[in-house]
Amino acid sequence: MSVSIRVTDVRKSYGDVRAVDGVSFEVNSGEFFGILGPNGAGKTTTLEIVEGLRQSDTGGVELLGESPWPRNPKLLPRIGVQLQGTAFFERLTAREQLHTFGSLYGVGPKRADEMLELVGLTEKAGTRVEKLSGGQAQRLSIACALVHDPELVFLDEPTAALDPQARRNLWDLLRAINETGRTVVLTTHYMDEAELLCDRVAIMDHGKILKIDTPAALVRGLDAPTRISVDSGNLSAADVTRVADGVAEVADDGAILTFTTRDPSTVLTALAEARVLNGLQVRGATLEDVFLELTGREYRA
Missing domain, CATH: 3.30.70 (Alpha-Beta Plaits)
Structure with missing residues (x-):
């Protein structure tokens, strides 16, 4: 099985704070991989280093066989990134947003319209983004991350602040994305979400990875009544x-x-x-x- 992500002893400090402290892991191609941890565990910083948005102090990252830092233009068409907070262009409709994002990658309007259907927003195509519900806005942000058909998708707490119905609808979408063969890396606070979606999870705290395994194996290994x-x-x-x-x-x-x-x-x-x-x-x-x-x-x- 090929490896999409290889992270080796990555470290990142801000003053005396060790945000990432010797993190190493691999993600296989086609895998749904979760990174779990409490607030301040280092999840987002780790993800930003892997994505090439932030430089590590030491250690190495290999992403689809390439180094993501310094910013690597070869990787940009191959990865899709959905951040915790997506800033949309003002006063544009959902369709216009996707057309704009797609044009940055040389993707035509037809593909953008197909993405609206994939995320269940066809009926909201003419609605301006500020009028979308929280769940609809999250779906649109994921569509923007997928519009150029990337091999590898990063999702940073995609269901945060969503109601239970919106979360479950989004889970169906995330499963469908993974089933197309894409590698998906997810950070989340929701254990039920990780248990349902992820093939393997890494549990982080204080900048370190404490354990990595399948959810079932981690549960079996816990001596709990x-x-x-x-x-x-x-x-x-x-x-x-x-x-x-x-x-x-x-x-x-x-x-x-x-x-x-x-x-x-x-x-x-x-x-x-x-x-x-x-x-x-x-x-x-x-x-x-x-x-x-x-x-x-x-x-x-």
Whole structure:
């Protein structure tokens, strides 16, 4: 399998702050690769160095077999970049925006109109960008990044601040982009998004990559208990340990009784024999649990 991105021991500091501190990873061609991390982890700085928008202090980056820095004109037609905040041209419609972006790459109006259809904005083609909803504007920014048919696409938190429906619609679009054979690199704060979309993820904090693997492998590697919930009232918190051996913690909020265990099969059998399975929910570890285990639970603004 060929490699689209190779990053080797990249470092970037601003004064005493080490924004990127010895980052190394590879992204295979056709892969959907995610970079996860809390605020200030170094995700965006890393991505900007890989894209050729920022120079690293030390280390090397190879992008589609080329060095992205100094700014490499050979790479510009081959990559598409959607930044956290896209600045559109003022007072232009969605179609005019795409035609303008396309013209910068020598792409004709027909291709731009096809991109409007791909991102589901054909009905909004004549709408000025300031009148688009947040989700529609994000779709347009992705269309602008794809209008020249790049091999490699960078998406920096594309679903930030979107409502759940807009996020899920955008997920369908991102999956479709990847299924055409494009390599996609995504940064996101949403663990469910990364778990659903990414082939592999890198979890970053304090400028370092802590772990890289598939979401499933990262979850399997976490020694976390299973959470089991049933309707409250059928069984009291005090009764749980009597009915089911192996229960570690019990919580009752008045509506749902939740407990954790490392022996879910034994506990579920005991609950079934006691006929207290109403409202049963079983939740194993998720990528969010892995993320919190590696980066901590402290809130960062």
